[in-house]
Amino acid sequence: DKASAQKQIVIRYGTDLPPHMPPVVGQHWWAEEVTKRTEGRVTVQMYPASSLSTQAAALQNVLTGVCDMYMLSTGVHRKSFQISALTVLPGAGFPDDTLEANTAHMNTFFELLKRYPAAAAEYKDFGELFFYVIYSQSYLVCKGKPIRVPADVKGMKIGSSGIRMDLMAKLGAAPVMDLPPKAYEKLQTGVTQATFAAISAVYDFKLYEVSDYILDIPFGGGGHPIVINKGTWNKISPQDQKIMKELAMEGARRSHQALADLNRRSWKEMTDRGMKITANKEERRLWEDQFKGLWEEWIKEIEASGVKEAREIFNFWKDSADRAWK
Amino acid sequence: MKLFTKVERGLKSISTGLAMIAAIVLAAMMLLTVADVVGRYFFNHPIKGTWELVGLLLVCAGTWGLGYCQMEKAHISITILLERFSKRVKLMINIMATFLGLVGFSLISWQMFLLAKKYFLLPRGNVTDTLELPYSPFMLSLSISAGMMALMLLANLIRSLAEVRRK
Amino acid sequence: MNPVGAGLAGFALMILLILLGVNVAFVLILLGFVGMAIIMGVEPALSSLAIISFERASSYDFAVAPLFLLMSAFVSRSNIGKEAYELARKWVGQFRGGLAMATSVACGIFAACCGSSLAEALAMGKIAYPEMKRHNYDSKLSVGIIAAGGTLGILIPPSMGFILVGILTQLSIGKLFIAGIIPGILEVIFYMMTIYLLCKFNPQLAPPTPPIPLRQKLGSLKLSWPVLLLFVLVIGGIYGGVFTPTEAGGIGAFGALIISLSRRQLTGKTFYACLLDTAKTSAMMIALILGAFIFNQFLAVTRIPFVASEWIVGLGLNKYIILTIIIIMYIILGMIFDIYAIMIVTIPIIFPTMIAFGFSPIWYSVIMVRMIEIGLVTPPFGMNLFGLAGVVDVPIGTLYKGVIPFVIADLCHVALLIAIPSLSTFLPEMMISK
Ligand code: NA
Ligand code: NA
Numbered sequence: 001d002k003a004s005a006q007k008q009i010v011i012r013y014g015t016d017l018p019p020h021m022p023p024v025v026g027q028h029w030w031a032e033e034v035t036k037r038t039e040g041r042v043t044v045q046m047y048p049a050s051s052l053s054t055q056a057a058a059l060q061n062v063l064t065g066v067c068d069m070y071m072l073s074t075g076v077h078r079k080s081f082q083i084s085a086l087t088v089l090p091g092a093g094f095p096d097d098t099l100e101a102n103t104a105h106m107n108t109f110f111e112l113l114k115r116y117p118a119a120a121a122e123y124k125d126f127g128e129l130f131f132y133v134i135y136s137q138s139y140l141v142c143k144g145k146p147i148r149v150p151a152d153v154k155g156m157k158i159g160s161s162g163i164r165m166d167l168m169a170k171l172g173a174a175p176v177m178d179l180p181p182k183a184y185e186k187l188q189t190g191v192t193q194a195t196f197a198a199i200s201a202v203y204d205f206k207l208y209e210v211s212d213y214i215l216d217i218p219f220g221g222g223g224h225p226i227v228i229n230k231g232t233w234n235k236i237s238p239q240d241q242k243i244m245k246e247l248a249m250e251g252a253r254r255s256h257q258a259l260a261d262l263n264r265r266s267w268k269e270m271t272d273r274g275m276k277i278t279a280n281k282e283e284r285r286l287w288e289d290q291f292k293g294l295w296e297e298w299i300k301e302i303e304a305s306g307v308k309e310a311r312e313i314f315n316f317w318k319d320s321a322d323r324a325w326k
Numbered sequence: 327m328k329l330f331t332k333v334e335r336g337l338k339s340i341s342t343g344l345a346m347i348a349a350i351v352l353a354a355m356m357l358l359t360v361a362d363v364v365g366r367y368f369f370n371h372p373i374k375g376t377w378e379l380v381g382l383l384l385v386c387a388g389t390w391g392l393g394y395c396q397m398e399k400a401h402i403s404i405t406i407l408l409e410r411f412s413k414r415v416k417l418m419i420n421i422m423a424t425f426l427g428l429v430g431f432s433l434i435s436w437q438m439f440l441l442a443k444k445y446f447l448l449p450r451g452n453v454t455d456t457l458e459l460p461y462s463p464f465m466l467s468l469s470i471s472a473g474m475m476a477l478m479l480l481a482n483l484i485r486s487l488a489e490v491r492r493k
Numbered sequence: 494m495n496p497v498g499a500g501l502a503g504f505a506l507m508i509l510l511i512l513l514g515v516n517v518a519f520v521l522i523l524l525g526f527v528g529m530a531i532i533m534g535v536e537p538a539l540s541s542l543a544i545i546s547f548e549r550a551s552s553y554d555f556a557v558a559p560l561f562l563l564m565s566a567f568v569s570r571s572n573i574g575k576e577a578y579e580l581a582r583k584w585v586g587q588f589r590g591g592l593a594m595a596t597s598v599a600c601g602i603f604a605a606c607c608g609s610s611l612a613e614a615l616a617m618g619k620i621a622y623p624e625m626k627r628h629n630y631d632s633k634l635s636v637g638i639i640a641a642g643g644t645l646g647i648l649i650p651p652s653m654g655f656i657l658v659g660i661l662t663q664l665s666i667g668k669l670f671i672a673g674i675i676p677g678i679l680e681v682i683f684y685m686m687t688i689y690l691l692c693k694f695n696p697q698l699a700p701p702t703p704p705i706p707l708r709q710k711l712g713s714l715k716l717s718w719p720v721l722l723l724f725v726l727v728i729g730g731i732y733g734g735v736f737t738p739t740e741a742g743g744i745g746a747f748g749a750l751i752i753s754l755s756r757r758q759l760t761g762k763t764f765y766a767c768l769l770d771t772a773k774t775s776a777m778m779i780a781l782i783l784g785a786f787i788f789n790q791f792l793a794v795t796r797i798p799f800v801a802s803e804w805i806v807g808l809g810l811n812k813y814i815i816l817t818i819i820i821i822m823y824i825i826l827g828m829i830f831d832i833y834a835i836m837i838v839t840i841p842i843i844f845p846t847m848i849a850f851g852f853s854p855i856w857y858s859v860i861m862v863r864m865i866e867i868g869l870v871t872p873p874f875g876m877n878l879f880g881l882a883g884v885v886d887v888p889i890g891t892l893y894k895g896v897i898p899f900v901i902a903d904l905c906h907v908a909l910l911i912a913i914p915s916l917s918t919f920l921p922e923m924m925i926s927k
Contacts, residue, residue, distance in 0.1 A: 012533075012794065018661050018841040049661055051793050051838045057548045059451070060441075064540035066533065066790075080451025155370050162455060174370045177377045177456075181656055182737070184666045190734025206665040305450070345776075349768035352559060352775070356750075359560070359743025363736045380743075381553035388559060389550050391776030400777050401516045402879045406890040408514030419514055426510075427519035433526065434783075437543035465547055472546070 009235055011044045011228075013069040014052040014061070022200065022262050023133050023224060024048065026255030027071060030131070033247050038240045044069075063125060068232040071133070074223040075162055082302060083119040084109075084223060086317050087134070088163055089298055091291035093221035094321045096136045096199070097263045101324050102256035105134045108320040109223060115316070118307040123225070127233020128241075131248040133255045135222030136263050138164065139214050141202055142194035143187055146213040146277050149286045159183050159195030164219055167294060180205045187211055198222065200259060203266035214270050215277045217287050327488070334481045341393035341474060348390035355383050375457035382454070385464045386471075392431075393474035396482070401427075414493075421486045428479040431472045438469035496532045500795030503528040504829055507788070508873060517879055521784030528791035545786050550779055553739065554653070558612040559775040560742030562884075564749045565616035566767035568723070569623060571753030577720040578624035583713040586702035590692035592628055593638050593699055596621045597684040600642025601677060604649035606727040606745065608656075608738040610869050614643025614877040615774065618884040631698040632887045634691060637895030640881050641684060641903070644866035649677035651731065651738035654862045657833070661840040664854055668921040672855045673862065675916050680906055687902040719752050777883040785876065789834035798826070798835055802842040812850040819843060820864065820907070827868025831876060836865060859917040860910060867903050870896050 013031055017024045031044035047053070053061040058070040059077060078085035087093060087109070094105035109132055113120040123129045140147055140158075147153055150171050158168045159178025168175040176192050180201040186192040187210040196219055197207055208214075226248075236244070270276045279287070295314060302310035358376055366372035395401055403423070408416060442465035445452040453460050503524055510520045522542075529538035549555065568574045577599075578592065585591030600617055607613045617639050625635040647654030650670035659666040692699045726748045730736050736744055753759040759767075792798065805818055826835045840861065847857050869877040872893040882889045910916055 018663070020841070020845065021663070045796065047793060049837055049841055051834075052790070054548065057544050060540065060544050064544070065537040066541050066544070076455075077451065079453060079455065082450065157366060157370070157372075165456060169374070174366055174372050176366065176372060181660045181666065185651065185656075185670075186737060188667055189732055189737075191737050204663045205659075206667070209665055209667060345769060345772045348772040348776070349765070352563060352771055353768055355556060356560060356563060356743045356746045359740050360747045363730075363740055363744060367735050377553045380556050381551045384553075384556045384559070385547070385551045387772065388555070388775045388779040391772035392780060395773050395776040395780070398773060400773055400883060401518055401780055402777060402882050402889070403514050403516040404511055404873065404889045405514050406888070406893070407512055409888075416514075423515040423519060426523045427516060430519055430522035430526065433539065434522070434542050434546050437539050438546060441540070441543040441547065461547075464551060465543075468547055468550055 007041060007237075009042050009232070011042060011068040011232060012047060012052060012066075013044050014047040014050070014058065014067040015071040016050045016055040016058075016073075017048060017071075019046065019048045021204070022258035023135060023255055024071065025258050026133065026251035026253065027131075027226070029254055030247050030251030033251075034244055037243050037247065042236060042240050042244065062227050062229050065229050065231060067229070069226060069228045071224045071226050073135070074225065075135075075220075078162060081122045081225070082305065083112075083116070083307070083313065084122055084225060086112075086298070086314065087223040088220045089291070089294060090164065090167065090220040091218065091288055092295060092314070092318050092321060093137055093218055094134070094324045095218075096134065096221060096259065097267065098260050099253070099257045102134050102260055103253070104320070104324045105221070106132050106252055106256065108317065109134075109225075111320075112313065112317065116307075116309060116313050118309070119313065123227065125230065127228040127230045128245075129225055129227065130245040131226035131252065133224040133226070133252055134259070135224055136198040136200040136259060137218035137221045138196045138198050139202065139216065140194055140196055140219060141187075141207050141211045141214045143190075143211050143213075144193060147194060147215055148277060148279060149283050150290050151286075153194070156193045157191065159186055159192040161196075163294065164196045167219075167290065170293075171290065180207070183207060184210055199266045200262045203262060203269060208269060208273060208275060212275060213277050214275050215279060217279050217284065330481075330484060334485070337393070337474075337477055337481055338397055341397050341478060344471065344474060345391040345394035348387050351383050351390075352387040355380050355387055358383075375454070375459075378454050378456050378459070382459065382464045385468050389468055389471040390474075392471050393478045396427075396475055396478040417486060417490060421483065421490070424479050424483045424486060428476055428483060431476040431479060435469050435472035435476055438465055438472060442466040442469055496795045497797060497800070499528055499531045500792070500797045503791060503795070508829065511873060518780035518784040521781075521788040525784070525787035525789075525791040528788075529794060532791070532794045541790055542787065545790060546783050549782055549786050555779070555782060557607075557609055557739050557742040558615065558778060559771060560746050561607055561609075561612040561616045562619065562774055562778075563767065563771045564742065564746040565619040566771050567746065567749035567753050567759065568720075569620050570763050570767050571749070571756065571758035573719045573723065573749065573752060573758075574620040574624060576716040578621075578628070580713050580716045582628060582702055583705050583710050586628070587704040589696060589701050590634070590688040590699040591701065592625055592630060593634055593688045593692075594685045596625065596635075596638050597642050597681050597688065600639070600645050600684075601649060601681040602724060602728075604645040604677065605651075606724065606731065606738075606741055607646050608651040608653045610644045610646040610654070610866065611778070611876055611880050612742070613646035614640055614869075614881050615778065615884055617643055618881045622885045628702070629700050632885075633891055633895035634688070634698045635895075636881060636885055636887055636892050637897075637899050638684060638688065639885075640870050640875075640877050640892060640896045641899035642681075643877050643881070644869050645677055645680060648673045648680060648859075648862055648866060650674065652862070654865050655858070657836065658840065658858045658861055661837070662844050662854060662858060664858060665921075668855060668924060669858055671924055672859050672917050672921045674920055676859055676863070676906075676910055679909070679916065680903075683902045683906045684899060687898050691898055719756070722752060723748050774883055778880055781876070781879055785831040785834070789831055792830060792834055793838060798838040799842065801826075802839040806843060806846045812847075812852070815850070816847070816852075816911070819847075820860075823864040823868065824871065827864065827874075828871045829874055831874070832865050832868025835868070836861065853914055853918050855921050856910075856914040856917045860907065863903070863907050863910065867900060867907075870903075871900055872896070 095101040154172040158173045165175040183195045362373045362376035442462045446462040581595040655669040
């Protein structure tokens with residue numbers, strides 16, 4: 001009896017989202033299933049909505065065992081996971097409105113880790129990476145006059161964060177630090193005239209109530225590698241590890257399906273409201289010219305960190321993404 | 327005891343000095359916010375990374391006054407019951423309180439120092455997102471202010487223990 | 494030791510030590526650490542101390558509080574606050590409790606500038622308390638209305654409370670903000686009625702001043718321009734899209750500084766005193782915040798809030814009985830813990846059930862924000878009380894006694910909001926959705 005009690009492992013699993021949101025629905029399902037299927041040998045406790053750790057502190061919290069698992073965001077941690085942050089690059093990401101596209105996105109990520117040791121090395125301080133959920137593409141939502149081409153943003157106050165902030169500064173806009181929960185207020189009062197938001201967040205945070213247009217150019221997606229503390233992972237028996245890994249596939253599927261449904265619903269809402277602006281070929285090209293600069297910067301940065309195959313990695317990612325759009 | 331009084335006086339002036347710096351940084355946070363808003367609204371030119379910098383400056387503005395706050399006995403406690411106790415019990419509780427605070431802030435200071443060191447040695451991911459400012463100096467500054475607080479508490483503890491012995 | 498047991502022991506010890514007179518921040522930091530060490534192990538608990546401390550001490554959102562504090566330091570050192578109360582005295586001083594009622598209105602107006610209840614209580618404490626004291630108001634009454642009125646910061650928009658609830662429930666933050674307006678105004682009225690009743694039964698609380706001829710009253714209006722200018726600057730700036738509520742603290746401080754300087758009411762020496770005093774109060778506040786977040790992490794890993802909310806959801810009782818149980822739970826938990834931590838854990842579990850019962854999501858969110866407000870001022874653990882105790886010269890026991898009538902008013906107000914949901918839902922439903 002004592003031996004079995006000692007073997008019981010409790011996993012504290014944190015996310016920064018409330019439990020009913022699409023990226024985490026599959027993760028909550030997974031937590032319950034693992035507890036059931038391992039007959040309690042591995043008990044997974046969910047701590048949603050930053051109740052155990054915020055996204056910003058998550059990396060340190062997992063490394064030091066405050067959390068055993070956490071759903072990281074590659075956008076927030078782009079400086080720590082430079083290669084994984086490929087998903088954040090504007091214009092080089094995957095579509096996100098079908099289960100197939102989301103699955104392809106996830107599979108490409110795992111393939112990336114398998115092919116390029118430098119990518120896998122980003123996770124060397126953690127236990128095996130077996131769970132990954134994609135995140136939606138960001139789009140530009142604006143008020144007043146529509147934004148169609150890069151030149152339109154000049155002189156506008158645009159809510160953004162991370163890499164999109166850099167891009168906007170380059171284009172002569174006035175970038176304002178902004179994240180979806182607070183984007184509503186800023187758009188409403190006019191502190192910003194436009195903001196970047198994941199298509200799912202546009203719907204979740206009802207940004208359409210305070211904006212007039214959304215441009216259908218994808219400005220980069222995101223990814224949620226779900227990392228596990230190395231010590232915790234190594235304590236789990238191979239048989240239970242196998243159960244966890246298998247169930248992760250179904251967990252990811254559930255989240256990806258829910259995300260795809262939400263993203264389609266969001267686009268339908270925008271279209272019904274007459275907010276959607278479809279960029280023509282020429283407009284697309286103008287944006288892509290800007291994006292290319294960011295891609296080259298990314299490649300240079302990765303090369304500078306000693307990874308010679310940076311360009312190859314980028315091309316592998318971009319080609320897979322392009323195939324998914326077709 | 328004479329030496330101790332000297333050390334204590336030294337600690338007090340350092341604490342006051344740190345609080346003065348915190349005060350000046352507070353004014354800087356105010357001016358930075360104003361400059362950012364004015365730049366953004368009137369000239370379409372916000373100051374890059376203001377929110378990041380204001381957050382980091384808060385480490386200094388908000389915590390470098392910790393020791394001074396302790397010196398002025400401005401940390402909050404609830405004295406409803408305490409007032410009813412005898413002088414001796416009061417002193418004992420005071421010693422316990424000071425001791426608990428001393429342990430708490432020493433742990434924070436020590437752990438903050440370790441975290442600062444860890445971030446200093448990290449190959450990547452140790453700078454802020456927009457301005458790429460290194461985190462470690464700000465972590466170190468929090469370690470210093472918690473350490474200053476601990477030293478003030480230690481001095482208070484020694485004073486109280488001496489008082490017990492005198493009785 | 495199992496987590497729930499460790500939790501209960503930790504909470505009991507926390508209350509005991511705080512009531513014995515150990516500094517609140519010290520208790521929270523040390524017990525939070527020991528509790529985490531028992532449940533998670535020493536190593537994670539140690540690193541938690543550093544991770545939490547740095548994250549919270551460098552949080553942009555908390556920067557708003559010291560900046561509003563600085564603003565109120567300028568307002569109270571120069572004559573801006575004094576003149577505003579001089580004006581109030583001339584107009585409403587002859588009524589019993591007139592200045593306290595004026596303070597509750599001022600809290601309502603300040604709430605339109607400030608999205609944080611703690612920041613508002615600290616700022617109003619600095620401005621309003623010395624003035625009411627000068628006019629011989631009983632300190633119980635003065636601190637009671639400031640502590641309670643300060644909580645309006647999260648009911649009247651802008652509001653960090655509604656932003657939090659909006660994130661957890663995915664409701665339109667714009668609609669939630671609008672929903673808080675009528676309940677907020679009603680809350681001010683409830684506080685005024687409370688003051689009226691308190692003064693009626695105990696006239697000593699608020700000595701009236703002799704009435705003043707209308708001519709003098711009108712003449713005193715010119716006293717209002719500095720404070721009016723400051724409010725117009727901050728409220729106008731927020732709603733005119735010039736700056737965000739978080740930036741409003743810095744702007745307000747700067748505005749107060751400029752007004753004081755232009756009227757030569759601030760010397761280099763007093764300017765410096767304002768800064769140093771704010772640095773001291775900010776350190777007090779940050780120590781409390783660090784303690785609260787360290788203890789919150791312990792609270793989370795005990796799983797007690799999760800267990801409690803799952804238990805309630807699973808009861809399967811009539812929806813109004815469940816609602817009553819939830820409210821009682823929040824009142825009790827809010828007396829012992831940082832109410833924000835309770836909300837973050839419990840709302841995601843309880844909210845879907847309440848909506849399934851057919852309650853209006855917007856209305857329920859307003860009730861939740863009201864519960865946060867109440868939790869901030871219920872003894873013994875009330876973040877606003879702790880903060881306020883740091884800026885006024887009264888013992889916290891007086892604060893405890895002073896706030897109780899207003900907590901009772903809060904409960905009546907909540908009962909009214911529950912009885913008439915349209916008070917909360919009327920305005921947001923009117924909002925034209927494009
Ligand atoms: Na407010
Ligand atoms: Na309370």
